[in-house]
Amino acid sequence: MNPAEQSLEPLPYHVELREYLKSRERDLWNWFASASSMTAYHENLRLELLKSTYRLDASGHAGLYQSADEAKTKLGLDIPVTLYQGQNSPHPNAALYFMRHEAHIVLSGPILTLLNSAELQSVIGHELAHYDLWARHDGDFHVADRLLQAVVNDPRAAASHIHTQRRFQLYTEIFADRGSFFVTGDIQPVIAGLVKIQTGIAQISATEYLKQADEIFAKGDVATEGLSHPETFIRARALALWQAEQHKAAPQIAAMIEGTAAFDELDLLGQARLTQATRRLLEYLLQPAWFQTPAVLGHARLFFDDFRPVATRDQTAIATLASDDPKLREYLCYLLLDFVTADPELDELPLAAALELSRQLGMDPQFEKLAAKELSMKSREVRRIREHAAEMLAKAEVKSE
DSSP: OOGGGSOOOOOHHHHHHHHHHHHHSHHHHHHHHSHHHHHHHHHHHHHHHHHHEEEEOTTTTHHHHHHHHHHHHHHTOOSOEEEEEESSOOSOEEEEEEETTEEEEEEETTHHHHSOHHHHHHHHHHHHHHHHHHHHHHHHHHHHHHHHHHHHTSTTOOHHHHHHHHHHHHHHHHHHHHHHHHHHSOHHHHHHHHHHHHHOOSOOOHHHHHHHHHHHHHTSOOOOOOSSSOOHHHHHHHHHHHHHHGGGGHHHHHHHHHOSOOGGGOOHHHHHHHHHHHHHHHHHHTOSGGGOOHHHHHHHHHHOTTOOOOSSOOTHHHHHHOOOOHHHHHHHHHHHHHHHSSOGGGTTHHHHHHHHHHHHTTOHHHHHHHHHHHTTOOHHHHHHHHHTHHHHHHHHHHHHO
């Protein structure tokens, strides 16, 4: 599939996180989006460019500027672009200095001699794709990027902030690689340019490198360990998948970028989803009328102050919480155990309900062991309640009608 048949759109993670930050962190968002904040940011960038680069003039580098003009046209950008050679880095690389209505691209190391013209255009396209993303929706994605950078640099930052900023950056690189493809119309110089920049080798076969990436994934699923950029083999595979399948490739690309959502590696979006799933689990557990005592509902409102029982159970709550992550399963076990002991007057019924739900979640052995330990019960007593749970719960339902 060629670029004309595809659309260059922000990835779902970009969109979802932007909405999260705008709604959950409104004051912080407004500050980073303010004119005064942007003015100071731009002034600092301009000074940094003057200090650390050599500005490449259009007359002396006509081919390079022509490539930039062609890239702008293909990405639909109508902005001035200024190119620079970095002074302080010996390694081949490129970076965009984003300013509203103008783009500044800094090339580093021997990149001008290492890459051929198509590969250089790919690199310029990559950096201008950064601009394309950050300029959209009145600069929302750039505001999100700066906000996240500031938060993770604060010593009070939580692990969830760090995971969020990392994933946002990783997905931004995936987007920019697609921009390279839009500009070149050919995946070969995009991948060759990436590999040359990472290795410094002047002769590269993109086809052979894609085969190498396929060999890696043939041995099993792989997720990136990169902090700001995915590994080159992941970027190459992600671009090839997107070229071939476009939106159908999204789950495979997400698996490479995010991996398995481990409980102790949740980002802000993952935490929000877990919070919602927790609510749904409590709604499911506490749906029976017999369970809705003042003590139990009061305990539920310690989790969600607006908690209200539901009339019917949502079976999808079970599917969303099924997981092999040991720490998530432990969290769910303790969550269930909390409500087993919330109202002693309910006797064994809450434990029967929790045992039945833990069975549906596929974690009944773990929960039974934990219940016996935390409730100071013998294992055979827990097994007895589990074996009669369905009968006990059915009688309780009839009695409460």
